[in-house]
Amino acid sequence: MAVAKPASPAASRLDGLTRPPGGGWLGAARDAALSRLQGMGLPAPRDEYWRFTRPADLNAAAPAPAAPVESAEAEALYDGTDRLRLVFRDGAFDAEASDALTGEGLEIARLAEAGGTDIHWAADLYGALEADGQSPVPRPFAALNTAHATDGVLIRATAAVSRPVEIVYLHEDAASDPILHHVIRVEEGASLTLLETGTVGARCNTAMEVDVASHGAFHHIRDQGRAHARRTNTHAFARLGGASVFKSFTLSLNGALTRNEHVVAFTGNDATAHVACAAIGDGRQAPMHHDDTVFITHDAVNCESRQVFKKVLKNGAVGVFQGKILVKRGAQKTDGYQISQALLLDDDSQFLAKPELEIYADDVACSHGSTTGAIDEDMLFYLRARGVPERRATDLLVLAFLAETLEEIGDEAIAESLRQRLSTWLDRHAG
């Protein structure tokens, strides 16, 4: 990792930031993150971990303008599902639009108000999972996030929470540049579903630290919106206790730059982690670049990890996948599966993939695969020979290609909402 010199453009990202208010444990965690960040510097263009995705837009002092498109859509997406909604408008919490920060089996607080308080569980976690996730690969934007996040939610689930919590992002300001940091603690035997919906800002940096205690379950379903010029940089750090479950699904439409990093560590035996993403982009109106970067560390016995990443790209859209499964010595009976695939709808689009397995245990079953392909001509002809018009037939095959990712969503109503959203996108991007 090259250290950015103060004179380099990278430094300007930091120059533009001021330290958010709030002392106590939060202040201390920010100080620690800041020194981590100073130690590693921001990513330089020649950084191996940023080989396929240029960090320049994320390093720039100010975001490129991004026209908002879909606030109303984000609000209406899951109309059929009862949920507790927390609304951030360009990164600023909107109390009026949000539900009360209370729910059965839940403790919810805002990061912006947490500094002076004594929320032990959050104090123990904030920046801690991020710091753990800095090795072996540094993630400077995550440290930047811990140091500079202005708000976010702290959620603790102490029981099986049936009503999902939804963080709704409304993007209205074409120059917004929010930094948000969420902390989730799922206690022993508890469960929580968290929805994140919408474009966070013109450019955003969000981080989430998720600590799932033994026998706990956390489900994360994210729709990143469809703003074309958005620059989205996210990190999710998860630490999994014994027999716990972590499932994260992301749907990403368009986006000039999206970089989603998942860093998952198994610390207890018999746990399960599934990470999936369906990304779809059409470069005709605006550039589209989507990067999924995943790092799974198996450091416990008999854990299962499954990663399913699929991208549909056209008109010069670019997809990136960097996925690593690290199985440490002693992590026997590990079951690791990773698939990353791209469906290129034309010759202009491209998919760059770097799947990696690093295994130090001898009794494991790990597999990974990465493919790039076009629409299957035989399937297309079969559909057309039955009278399905070419465009509709192509859409059906696109949805079929992505289906394996959507199957990772446990809740059928939510999955159907997202399927619908994909279909609408396909209608809009016909031809």
Added chain:
Amino acid sequence: MLEIKNLQVKLEEEDKQILKGVDLTVEAGKVHAIMGPNGSGKSTLSYVLAGRDGYEVTGGSASLLGEDILDMDPEARAAAGMFLAFQYPVEIPGVGNMTFMRTAVNAQRKARGEEEMSSAEFLKVVRARAKDLQIDAEMLKRPVNVGFSGGEKKRNEILQMAMLEPKLCILDETDSGLDVDAMKLVAQGVNALRSPDRAFLVITHYQRLLDHIAPDVVHIMSAGRIVKSGGPDLALEVEKNGYGDILKESA
């Protein structure tokens, strides 16, 4: 119904002529069978009629109900009444069989300016037709042809044909891979659809299917041409003596 005149077809990618002047007229209400040695061009003829890519028509014409079809998209031909039961039905993971059939039925109706079928109506009809072909509900739910046995795939083709109610049904070796009972089911499915304004072109190697679907005319195809046409007896002759004599006399 179907009128093919001196149809000549070569492969697009290679300099290989496959159909070397096919003449064939199938009248409404009739069942025509095509037999012929492996590689003689039977499937190629069916693909070219259905509109598959990869072939170049170098001469001749083909029309369905008086309309020239060779320049039409496959979906337009389907809407005009063309149906091909594939020799090798394609598996489509991720697309449900029901979704597929309903999409196809309604796409054709829409193309013809007819009213689309409601979900409820579609469900009722598809269940009844599936029952006739002994296709269980489980198979309707699965992705198109995925994990279907050879015989199940063929029955699924006939189910699609029953749902789409085409004008011209081309069956390319629908009998191959079928057990005796499935053969009867398929034949019943075909016979149920026989009507004065529908025609069938049945490609087969065996007399067995023709026992159940009595053809009006039998054609023998060889090396890209129809070399002999006759009544049902012609199929019996092939069954008994093979193609040797027929090919010799036509050469």
